[in-house]
Every structure is written in C-alpha cells, then in structure tokens.
Amino acid sequence: MLLALFTAVVVLICIYTVRHYCFTVSRIIGAQRHPYVDVDSADWPAVTVLIAAHNEEAVVADILSALLEVDYPAEKLAIVPVNDRSVDRTREIIDSYVARHPGRITPFHRAGGKPGKAAALKDAMAFVNTEIMLVFDADYVPGKALIRQLVAPFFDPEVGSVMGRVVPLNVGKKLLTRILDLERSGGYQVDQQARMNLHFVPQYGGTVAGIRKSALDEIGGWNENTLAEDTDLTYRLLLAGWKTVYENRAECYEEVPERWPVRVRQIMRWAKGHNQAMVGYSAALLRCRNVSWWERFDGLLLLGVYMMAPVLLLGWVLAMTLFYIGAPVGGGIAVLGLAAFTTLGNFAAFFEIAAAARLDGSRARIQLLPLTFLGFAVSSISVSRAAWQQFTASLRGQEMVWHKTERSRVGSVVLEKSA
C-alpha cells in the first residue's frame, strides 16, 4: 500500500517535471506566439480601469499618476479606484487626484460589505459601463503603452481575459525580493509564455489583466467566495469557451513582499484559493467539451500545482519510511530526489528561472540561482501548511479569510533611476 502510494507520488512528480522541461524547451527553441503584439492602430474601444485598493496610501498615488499619462484616448479611458474600506489616507489621496483631474477619475469608496478583492470588484461593477475592463492592484505602475497592449487581444472575439507580465520593482532591497524577482521571471517569461505558445491555459492573474464584461456576465460575474478570484475566473471562462491570453510584452512593475511573514501569508492565500478552484473545477474540466484535450490536461496540471508541495513532502516521508522498513523502492528515491526541485509550478523550477534570466538578458542575477532553494523550501512548507489548514477548516466548516499583502514602498517611484 505504502509502496503503491510512493510510486504514485513519484509518477505525479515526474509528470510535472516533464511539463516544466517542455515549457522551457518551448520557450527557448520553440515558435513564440505573440499574435496581438503588433496591433498599434485600431478603433480602440472604451475601457474602464479598476484599481483594487485596500489601505494603499503608500502606493496609490503612483498608479494614478501613471494611468493619467498612458497613451490611450483619454475620452475612452475611465479610471475607477476601488477604495475598499481603507482606514488610512487612501481616500484622501484618491480624492485629491479627482479634484486635480476633473472628469478623468471616478472613485468608488466602498464603506462596507464582504471583505476581499473579488467582493470589492463585484460591487465596483456598477461603475463599469464599457465592454472591456482592466484590473490593477494599487502597487502596480503601468507604462505608457500598457493599456493598448492589454486591450489589443480583445479584438479577438474568443478572448475573455488577458494577462500581462508582472515585473518586480523593488528587486534589490532584500534576499527575499531578489529570490522573488527570479521566481516571477521564471513564472511569467517561461511558464506563462510557454502555455501561450502551446495553446494551453495561460492564467489570468488578477492584476495587469483585462476582462471582457460580456464574458464575465456570461459566467455569472465575480465569485466573492474565493480567495483567488484570478484562478477561479480563468477556469470559469475556460469552461464557458473563452480563452485567456498572455501578453509577455505587456510588462508592468509591481512591489513584491520584502518580509518573509508577508510572503508566507501571500503564498498561503494563493495556495488556498488555487486549491478551492481545483476542488471546484477539476471534474467539470474533465467533462467539458468546449476545450481541447491538451487544454484539459494542462488545465488539470495547473489546478494541481499547489498540491504538489504537500505531495512532495508526503513523498519524502514515504521514501524514508520505506527505506527504513526495507521495502524494495528501487530507484524511486533517486528519481524523487532529482525531480523534486524541478516540480513546483508557481515557484518556477530552477532551469526555468535560468532560461528566463537568459531570455531577459539578465547577467549577474543568474548567480543567485542556488539561493532560490531557500524560496523553494519556504514555499513548500507554507503551501503544505495552507493545504492542511484548508483541509481541517473544511472539516470544521470554517470560512476562509482574505488577507491583503502589506506594502513596503516609501516615497514615489522613479523608474528612470531604478531601470
């Protein structure tokens, strides 16, 4: 029994390992898909930009300033900061921008209601009168061409949502930020773009992202009962026959966590939300006729990505147990050992990070690769802990609580210097 379970763990981990190798090969030597990147002239549609802001006094001014400068017809761009029950100076800062730029910004100050980003966005839909809407978290700093880059794929009537690339801004602050910079790079530059290349399932990431309102209406709007509205939306759109598109060249700066406890809380929330989606949509995806077999296969693997950490820990425990009881494990332990570090999806495998650094033209930062093991270890334990908490909470019938990621930014962003 233990041996069969161990074999299943090893096979599962090997599948994910092969998946990561395929993604990396696709990214380095495969044909690259950027079908919408050349759309620079068009009858651009009206767009609403929603800025999710909960206690964002440290960062909200930067994104408002950046959005007022973007290269998009001003009369077609509605900026809606969604101030969700903030108790700091967020409201005051937003209102000062509204006063200084009359007619450009329509604030939504949400005083009550269910906590969480999805719930806030759901309430903000009353302010959306356009077919296309973009969503940014308040710590993001969009570039001048970003809005057009994110809107262009919506000319394709099959596209329900679009995801841009997230680029950490506060890279050099700490060891953690440097590790996260590498992980993000691998996750977007290799993982997401490879899924785009292979016509698999790129993931809507909830920020630096766009949604078609009619698609959202068709699938029943925002799901406020999830901790990861992005994954939830990706799969509901997929099941309804809508595509998510990844735009690797639609890059936007974000602030990554600078403290380990913040990072741990962030990844635990992601894991719980992702696992919710796995439970909710795996069976439906298997039955769905709207999607190709490859999309189903990749979609299932993507849903299971956060379960691989506890599965890996289980594999290690089983390996030791079987070794000491003298069970014939053969080369299973060696395979598990080799495959373990190449498995975990959202925190990219080391060779994906190396490939991403090469594609980005990064030089010295690739030397930090051995230190990503630290991020891997912390993530594995945090994600496993999240899965355990989720399991026990479901037994007790507890509801999960949404935690906002704390910001560390001090002062305004000056991109020219940092770049």
Added chain:
Amino acid sequence: MSILAPLALTASTGTLLLLPLAPALHELKSKRDAGPLVTRKDDGKIENFAVSLRRRFQTLHIPFAEAADREFNAFVEHDGARVFLVTKPETWAAQNRIDALVMCAVSSRLPDGFESSGDFYALETIHTGRNTIFRALLGEEEIVLGAASKVLRWIHAEAGLLVCENCLLFGRTSSAKSITLSSGCRFERMHAPTIYSSRYALRLPLRTESFPFSKLARAGIGRRRILGDARLHSGEQHRGDLVVTKSLEMEEAACVLGSVKANAKICLKRRAVVDGALVSTKAISIGPGSFVKGPVISEEEIVISPGVQIGLPGARTTVSAPRIRIASGSVLHGTVWARVEGRTGD
C-alpha cells in the same frame, strides 16, 4: 591525532559546501544586477525615429541661410556631426555616394544608384533614381522612391510616399498622408492613414462608415461559437461576433456584423464583409472586393486580393501576420506589419 585535524576537516567541508554559493553570495552583497528589468517606456509610434531625426537636425543649428548662398553643395561640421548640405540640386549628380548626414533644402532628383549611408533629411520633395540605397530617409514633403531602391532602416514622408516597382523596405515605412506601393515591393512595417497597393487603387470607391466596436456589444447581440468547420452561404448575414473552432469559409457577399475568429484557415470569397476584427491562428485569404473593418490578425499568412478595403478613413486598423501578400488595387488604412515578409503584386 592532532586537535587541528577535526577543525581542518570541518573547515574544508564547510568551504566545499560554501564554494558553489560563493558567486551567489558575492552578487547578493555587491548588487551588480539588482535593478528592476527595464520595461518598455515609449509609446511605440512608428514616427518616433522621424521625430528624433528632425530634432537632431534642429539641435545642429546649421546656418542654412548662409549655406544657401553658396554656389555648390558642401560638407559642413556642426556640433561634431559631418553634414552634407544640398542647396543646388543641379550639381547633385556629382555625388553618387555620401557617408555623412544629408540635409537637402531644395526639391531634388537623385541620380540612379545613389547611396546614402547616413540619415537623409529632405525639406522639400525628393525623387530618387533607380537602385538607390538609403539608411534612413525623412521627407518633410513628398517622397518618390525609384524602382528597385532599398531603405535599410526606416523612411517617413510628411506628405505622400510613392514607392516604385521592386523596392525593398526594411524596417519602418510611414507617411503622415498616404503610401502608394507598386508591384514587386517587399516590406516589414508600414503605417499611413491610407496605404494603396498600386496607383490603380487610388480610383477605388471607399467605404467611410461602419458600426462602432462597442455598439454591437451594448446591443446585446453577443457571440456565436461553432464547434468544427463553418460556412456562411452566399449573401448570408450574421449579426454579432462569430467564433469557429476550426476553419471558416464566407461565400460571395456573405456578411458578419461583428468580429470573426477561427482556429484554422479563414477564406473570404468575393465581396464578403466583416464589420469587425478578423482573427485566425492559421492563414487568412480575403477575396476580391471584400471589406474588413479590422484588425486582421493571422499567425501564419494573410493574402489580400484586388479591390479589398481594410479599415476606414476615420478608423485606422492593423493588418498583422508573419507573411502578408497584397495584390495590386487594394486599400488599407493604418498599420500593416509583416514580421517575416510583406510583398505586393499578384
């Protein structure tokens, strides 16, 4: 056994363990590559090169009035740049190759085989001879590019740009007014309010109006998704967006009032109309006399027949594919971007 032995063992083991981490620790401490990745900050407009060159000439502060009094064209040095000033076009024929910046202040006709390896700035109309080669060419008035000429980086005309037969246009080709191509030309990226694929296309009657993009969505027409291949019959009209999981054929005069997407080949027969975007993961073929509001996006190839109109005078659009073939007698409004090769002619 010496007391130093275990210490030496510990030290050597520690060193061996830390050695592979040495580059990482060094980078962590020195922060040589710790800045955020540089992201795109420009607006991506095709005219940016032209604007930049114009600004460069303005900052050179060339004493043009003084130069205009000279009897001959002359090389001048300004702010470290060597500039060839052209004020007497009748003496132009003496120069067949110039390796400096060129500022041409008068309307000129360049000789056959002329080569300019520096950027060329023309304040008035320029007619080039056959087989000329330019690195970059900016004209404040009309430009006529002679047959079999080559532009290596970019060309921009503030008035019309006429490209004669068999020209090679690497990089960016743009005009603030119109581009008129001839057969046998090859291009990469073009942008103009109107692009004619031949002089014959100037006589085509143009559509000027269609439904706004969002009006359809607001009307709640929605989209229709077809599993497998699809065909719109002759004269059939479909209202709303259309998504096909395989190939799509639109027969003569078939019409879609919305956008179209297929995950295999799209074939539009004669006089078909797509009043929205036309997108395919494979090839797109647009039949004679058809109209597409745009954008038109293919991941393989776009073939445009004679008499086709893409975009509207007041609503420019984009035609994008690795390979684009445009037959003589078509009109496009906006951007045409062929990543691998664009070609005109039948």
